[in-house]
Amino acid sequence: MSEVPGVFLAGIGLACALGDDMPSALAALGRGGVSPMPVEVADGVRWPVYKLAAQDGDWMQRLRAGVRKVVAQTGDWGPRTAPLFVASSSLDIGFMERAPQDQRLGGGLQDFADAVAGAIDWQGPVFTVSTACTSALNALLAAADMVRAGEPQALVIGIEPDNRFTVAGFGAMQLLAPESARPFGAGRKGLVLGEAVAALRLGSKPARWQLMGGSNVVDGRNPSxxxxxxxxxxxxxxxxxxxxxxxxxxxxxxxxxxxxxxDAIEVEALRQVFAPLPPLVSLKSAIGHTLGAAGAAELALLVGCVEGGVWPQVGYPIDESLGISLCTQPPRALKHVLLNVVGFGGGHASLVLKDCEA
Structure with missing residues (x-):
């Protein structure tokens, strides 16, 4: 029996509120990060969002340019015939907001992924993954399975473009913080959304970071x-x-x-898995909750932090009742990382990442 090939990170690209590429994102993080910007969803109604840098062009032009820049960061692909997974929660709702006619009942779920693929002249099979906040992590799990099954490479793009519809929806559900995100923080009031484009190139050729096992568990008893x-x-x-x-x-x-x-439920559940708790790190106070892109964007940023020697700082007090802390520097011995993402609809996804150089 032939050995099942491993799955490794062959290239990473990221654009987020911190910057349009990894070096600029790490530089901004080292300076203490950036602040969210107000987004007006109705007259007099504004919510903070960690936004991508402003670009020229209409919504679709900005989308295509952003995707091209981020995918270019993953290296030279040559013939672009590998499987492509496009993961998003809001998809093209931002385009629909600006279209001359309301197209929300037209088109198909694949239209957005096709637009992304067209921006980078992708010739291989294209898949849409839209499972709310777990979208990108589920796309990674599916892409990894393809590599294990014999595909030399696969590309995952997690993308959450600008739109007001999502912000308004979360605001209407009273889930948004009025100023800033404070994961595990004292007096935390909710989440702050973020925009991001992340590209992860997976391959079977050994590299520093290996994708190990993962999981997707759906429990709809509490859909939000x-x-x-x-x-x-x-x-x-x-x-x-x-x-x-x-x-x-x-x-x-x-x-x-x-x-x-x-946040409190998550801490208690982790305590029932780990005794004692390993060091914990959160990235949402730096880039916001990037929804369907979160699994890819946070994985990319975390890898960048480890490799670049920059670590997210906690600029607010932690809720003492939780009995935890967030680490302010990487653990000295860092070989296995568990990445967790939870989303609407009861999606709970997890992935183990191994540093093969540790």
Whole structure:
């Protein structure tokens, strides 16, 4: 029996509120980060959003230019015939807001992915993954399966473009913080949304970062919140598929969006998996909650932080009742990282990332 090939990160691209590429993002993070910008969703109604840098052109032109720049950061592809996974929650709702006619009942789910593929002249098969906030992580799991099945490479693009519809919806559900995101913070009031484009190039050729096992657990009992049982299940399943035990994890990238209730549920569930808790890191106070792009954008930024020697700082007090802290520097021994993402509809996804140079 032939050995199942490993799956490795062959290239990373990122544009977020911190910057249009990894060096500029890390530089901004090292200076203390950036502030969210107000987005007006109705007369007199504004919510903070971690926005991408302003670009010329209409919505579709900005989308295509942004995708091209980020994918270029992943290296020279040559013939672009590998599988492409486009992960997003809001898809093309921003374009629909600006279209001359309301097209929300027309077109198909694949239209947005086709527009992304067209921007980079992609010739291979194109897939849409839209499972709310777990979209990009689920796309990574699917792309990794393809590489294990024999595809030499695959590309995952997590993308959350600008739009007012999503901001208005989260605001109407009273889920947004009025000023800034404070994951696990004292007096936290909700999440702050963010825009991002992230590209992850997966391949079977050994590299520093290996994608190990992952998990997607759906528990719809609380369709807009975190379920402790699902958090425990996704962690255990990701560990099992990676051949690891809880004590092997050196760092957990938490969901921690700033919800008063969900943050507390996540901490309690993690305590039931890990004893003691490994170091925890949150990235949403730096780039916001990038929804469908979060799994790719936060993985890319975390890898950039480790490699670049820059680490997100916590500029607010942590809720003492949680009994935890967020690490302000990478752990000295960092080999296995668990990345967790939780989303609407009961989606709970997890992935183990291994540093092969540790």
């Amino acid at each position: 919140g975190t379920e402790a049982g699902a958090v425990r299940a996704m962690c255990h399943e990701a560990l099992s598929r990676s051949g690891l035990r809880p004590g092997d994890i050196d760092l957990v990238k938490v969901q921690a969006a700033g919800s008063p209730v969900n």
